[in-house]
Amino acid sequence: MTAAEQRYTSLLDPLAFPPFLSCPDEHVYDHQRGSSPVQHWCFLGEIEEISGIGRLCLDVKDREGITVRIYFYLDRLSPSVREIHINPPRITYPKHANVPSHLVQKGYTIAVLYAQQHRWLAEASTGIRIEDGDMVQIFPCSLSELLSLGDRILQRVPQSKTAAELRTCGWCGEKAASLLCCSACGLAWYCNKGCQRIDWPGHKKDCKLTSQVGLLMKQHWSHVEPHFKFPLSTKP
């Protein structure tokens, strides 16, 4: 394994990708804001319900099965026109490039940087309050698909003879020691450029998702400054 591959952080890492109950309470975090946060972190949850007139509201489930309510308060940074449609009610999507309505779908996974446990006193409930759309990215796959993709990225086989038998051409199924690797995602193997070209229309979507998830895992989660934001920079 090369040094570059060792830098990948597991999506199950309790500090980098904490479930909701391990995210800091906002009052604790506020108190520490004068100093640097201890490290970067990112909450992951699968969208289960979408609602919200005036403000987008998502009910998401984290990997521990806890359902968390997320409210978007992007007015301050990205003012949006408040549309109210009572009958039928229409959802208001924030006008932010990271939260396009085609990605706000049940079964997709939302990533929230620096998510904190917020208490809504009126509702006597806790959840996540999002004030900055740059802190959000939505992945077009379920949380379990995201986690298994993360596993496959971690297990990416290094170039060695023993690993060769695990390699199969993504198009024709040929097994060989000297397959070409898709340079964009590093997870697809091909006999030659021909097989890669024929498989591309089918691989394109997986390739983009794998690259995005790989980028998330490749960040220096244990470094403190500067703060991350989405879309993530490809330069570490």
Ligand SMILES: [Zn+2]
């Ligand atoms: Zn092939």
Ligand SMILES: [Zn+2]
């Ligand atoms: Zn690829």
